[in-house]
Amino acid sequence: MAAVKALNPKAEVARAQAALAVNISAARGLQDVLRSNLGPKGTMKMLVSGAGDIKLTKDGNVLLHEMQIQHPTASLIAKVATAQDDITGDGTTSNVLIIGELLKQADLYVSEGLHPRIIAEGFEAAKDKALAVLEEVKVTREMDRETLINVARTSLRTKVHTELADLLTEAVVDAVLAIAKPNEPIDLYMVEIMEMKHKTDCDTQLIRGLVLDHGARHPDMKKRVEDAYVLTCNVSLEYEKTEVNSGFFYKSAEEREKLVAAERKFIEDRVQKIIALKNKVCPNGEKGFVVINQKGIDPFSLDALAKEGIVALRRAKRRNMERLTLACGGIAMNSVDDLTLECLGHAGLVYEHTLGEEKYTFIEKCGNPRSVTLLVKGPNKHTLTQIKDAVRDGLRAVKNAIEDGSVVSGAGAFEVAVADALVKHKPNVKGRAQLGVQAFADALLVIPKVLAQNSGYDPQETLLKLQTEYKESGQLVGVDLSTGEPMVAGEAGVWDNYSVKKQLLHSCTVIASNILLVDEIMRAGMSSLRG
Amino acid sequence: MSGLCREVITLQLGHYSNFVGTHWWNLQDASLSYDPETPQGEIQSDVVFREGQTLGGHVTYTPRLIAMDLKGSLRTLRQEGSLYDAGKDTSAVTWEGSLMMHKESPPAKNSFLEDLDKLDKGDILAEADFSSSSQPQCSAAGSVSVDTVNSRLAQVQKGYRLEGSVKVWSDFLRIHLHPRTISVIHQYNHDGEAHRLEAFGQGEALLQGSVLEELEDKLHFFVEECDYLQGFQVLCDLADGFAGLGSKVTEMLQDTYGGRGILTWGLAPVSHRNSTPMKDLYHLLNCTLGTVHLTNHSSFFCPLTLRGGLGRRPSSPTAFPYLNYDPSLWYHCSSVLALALDALTVPYRLRNNSVPMWQVADTLAVSGRKVVAAYGAVPFPMMHGSSLPDALSACTDALPWKPLSACSEPGDGRCYGQWAMLKGFEGQRLISSLAPGIKPPTPLHSLHSGEDVLASYIRSFYPTAPLALQMVSTPSKLTPPFPQIFSQSLDAQGFLQSQAPPPGLPASAVSSLPVLTSLQSGPALGTWLSELHRGASTFDIRRVAPSFLSQGPEMGDYQEALEQLRLLARCYRDDSGGT
DSSP, rough: HHHHHOOOOEEEEEEEEHHHHHHHHHHHHHHHHHHHTTTTTTEEEEETTTOOOOOEEOOOOHHHHHHHOOOOHHHHHHHHHHHHHHHHHHHHHHHHHHHHHHHHHHHHHHHHOOHHHHHHHHHHHHHHHHHHHHHOOOEEEOOOOHHHHHHHHEEEETTTTTTHHHHHHHHHHHHHHHOOOSSOOOOOOEEEEEEEEOOOOOGOOEEEEEEEEEOOOOTSSSEEEEEEEEEOOOOOOOOOOOOGSSSSSSSSHHHHHHHHHHHHHHHHHHHHHHHHHHHOTTTTSSSEEEEEEESOOOOOHHHHHHTTTTTOOOOOHHHHHHHHHHHHHHHOOOOOOOOOGGGGGEEEEEEEEETTEEEEEEEEESSSSSSSEEEEEEESSSHHHHHHHHHHHHHHHHHHHHHHHHHEEETTHHHHHHHEEEEEEEEOOTTHHHHHHHHHHHHTHHHHHHHHHHHTTTTHHHHHHHHHHHHHHHHHHEEEEETTEEEEHHHHHHHHHHEHHHHHHHHHHHHHHHHHHHOOEOOOOGGOOOO | TTTTTOOOOEEESSSHHHHHHHHHHHHHHOOOOOOSSSSOOBGOOOOOEEEEEEETTEEEEEEEEEEEETTOOTTTSOTTTTTTTTOSSSOOOOOOSSSSEEEEEOOOOOOHHHHHHHHHHHHOOGGGGEEEHHHHHHHGGGGGGGGOOOHHHHHHHOOGGGGTTTTTTGGGGSOOOOOOEEEEEEEEEESSEEEEEEEHHHHHHHHHHHHHHHHHHHHHHHHHTOOOOOOOEEEEEEESHHHHHHHHHHHHHHHHTTEEEEEEEEEEEEEOOOHHHHHHHHHHHHHHHHHHHHHHHSSSSEEOOOOSSSSSOOOOOOOOOBOOTTTTHHHHHHHHHHHHHHHHHHHHHHHSSSHHHHHHHHHHOOOOOOOEEEEESOOOOBTTBBBBHHHHHHHOOSSEESSSSSSOOOOOOOOOOEEEEEOOOOOOHHHHHHHTTTSSSSSSGGOOHHHHHHHHHHHSSSSSSSSSEEESSOOEOOTTTTTTOOOOOOOTTTTTTTSOOOSSSSOOOOOEOEEEEEEESHHHHHHHHHHHHHHHHHSHHHHHHGGGTTTOOOHHHHHHHHHHHHHHHTTTTTOOOOO
């Protein structure tokens, strides 16, 4: 009897083999859920909640977030897999598959009496070798647009249908190229993703400028301005509460009115300063003038601005303020005291689009935009969400590729190569840990197998063809999902991120080893309070 | 100034807050009038509601509301709502591969929701329900637009008895919400054992990344369209991790919209299901930290609960003489709090002479005393057909209100400031109508305005405290699914009946209720805060509940929060002569 039983009779305990069985079954259960997702031919999953909310996805990360996982081990694996997504933006499904497979392979040896610790050592050795192979096979080259498109396409085709994937591929690559600066880390934050419930998914497009999801709040302001100065500011243009308004500081109604008027004057002065600037920079009125303010603008101020032909937007999102200056140039002003021409940005076209109660303001034709917008369109919410998830992953894939400076062959080619190298490496490992290396090699092959299976081919047959072809040609061959035959992944343009593969090898090994080494599961007290 | 509509945005954080909020919105909805002919009410509904338009061009009227809850807490309610649903088929899946459908079986809807669905579709409720109301139906044929869901529900007056079937707040939600209203937090489960939002630190850590971005987007949508935003009313659960989330949310509001009022109501249910001593300890810690942080970031903070106290062994829940509610049912407790909240929020929702939020806060929260306590007489005991002086002089020994913040009144008349609201004296006389020659039985009977009567009555208990008053004649209208938790001695208007109805006869449903509430800042809160401080500082958290701090806050921050609480309690010490 476990010691904990003596202390807490209610505690539930599972030991050694039983504990391992519990953990392995959880890992395999998760694997079964996700295996049909892998690859461009995987199954799309439609989740319908009891109330009728729809979620449409093929992304392992999204699925894991949607599922209510109650099993602690499964939940642990799910956390690791979603962490993979947080770090690299891809590889969640592969992660779950490999962890499940590692445990399955390990289980074969453990059931024959091998101690889990030995297997874990083997895993560790295998991981080091696999990482070495990764360094060997990675292709370092200049990340031109074509390569980036290949990388993005490989990632996106696994998330959405082909036509849309190809459309998004171009959009995300161009978006990243627009904001990338040489020798500086890429800040994907500068790509705004804006959704619009309108038209169809294939109308999604890249806007070289910004799209704001609000419009001018005055009926007289123009809906379309060409060749416009853009003033970005964070100045309150509304009458707010101040001390004098708050109750006790005035004696009579007139005095109060006077103070209110003085307060009002203060705001009016600010508006006048903006109007003065407008009159200075566009004396003849041939150019437009747009004010985008992070703070509020009340109807009086709007009215005054509208009379001067100024288009004013209020309460811009904080995150858009930085993007605005990057897109149109100029400086975000925190006061209207020293406004000059240099503070202003420029946009070739500013126009408003109204959909029901929602307004969108497009700021386009900017000179050299360092911030762009991916305008996601779709007929319904779940399509929008699906595209948004895909776009995020696509952006990450392009960013990774640029930052890694190298790519790795996809379509299972890398896994076949590593498995082969590990089998050759096995004799260099001492003792029974060899078995762990063998298990690791076998486990990695789950990727090409499942890829083939999801496309309707026989997994074993396809795998054997791949391995033979790889041995004969020495080239990195993956599965051609349209024929089931081997193909040279690089030539077909199937490239994966180096950093995704690296992260995958690390996290799978660690988590599989950890789960293997668990020899006792205790459940006592508040399980739910572990973070 | 009075003509302006000063918009208020409501945030509901947590499941119990949503319970209270749902009742509150149902109450607001019940008093809406869609008939342009009727005179405008005293309460300006535009303050909390917004007019919108669907893609199809239909005009909508939905709350300016952001409601946050956990995964699995919506049951029958769709996150998007059905109001803006284009009604197109959703099966347009563009994927050439295979499609796997995982469909959760729809949860059973209770009888109320079923009727609501029927009304939405335009069906007339089953004839049997209409036995007595078939002829007003015909007469109203000319003005179909006036015949709203409300009026029909009111006609039905069906006893739904939802006590057994209400599991989540959407089970009795009568109104439609805007698609941007509901925000589901996917990191934690509403039910089940794993991944519960139980500690303050977990909630604090939530407000980042996608959750923060989503909240900012939703806030932006509601804020941007407001011309004269006056502030936010935040309803936040105190007992679970939402206290942490609320503290971060209010902090964000304070940073982004400084100068606006942020009125925070900290809500705690009387009891939790399947509680254990450990969970009770967590609730206590959450309440303590929540109180400190929410107070810091709000214009004022008012705890609202029917619990006897926030400590681990509270005294029995607040009892009201004319209510028979079941304290273990969230559906009941939250309805009482919602009624009180309907009165408490009156000052800044009035059409005329409204007092902006910041002024309410400035009046009550003087020199750092930002915690206020609420009291309420639910219902305000008034005989049918009598006058306000009569009603008040019937309770000269003790104030009619009971604590709503688990903070009992000291009874010594010391108070730093008070704001009283009387709602729902419609049809009653505010002043006594004695003939001139007759000597009034009490001084109250000789006063000439309702305000004077109430002020003079309250001053007899609190002679020195500054007092603000607000009186609204329209009562809170109760329509199904408001639970019928009222004593037999109330009539349909919520006034006391002079004689109890003969036993055996079914009591008529109460359809409106007068309520008297008060917000107070006084030395009693000092005691209340000290007790909260004592409750949390008597044990060593590292030994008793080590996992509480595992997700933050740091030990140092925790101790600092306790210290802040102690200082806050000292603000309430009455140093006026030490008598």
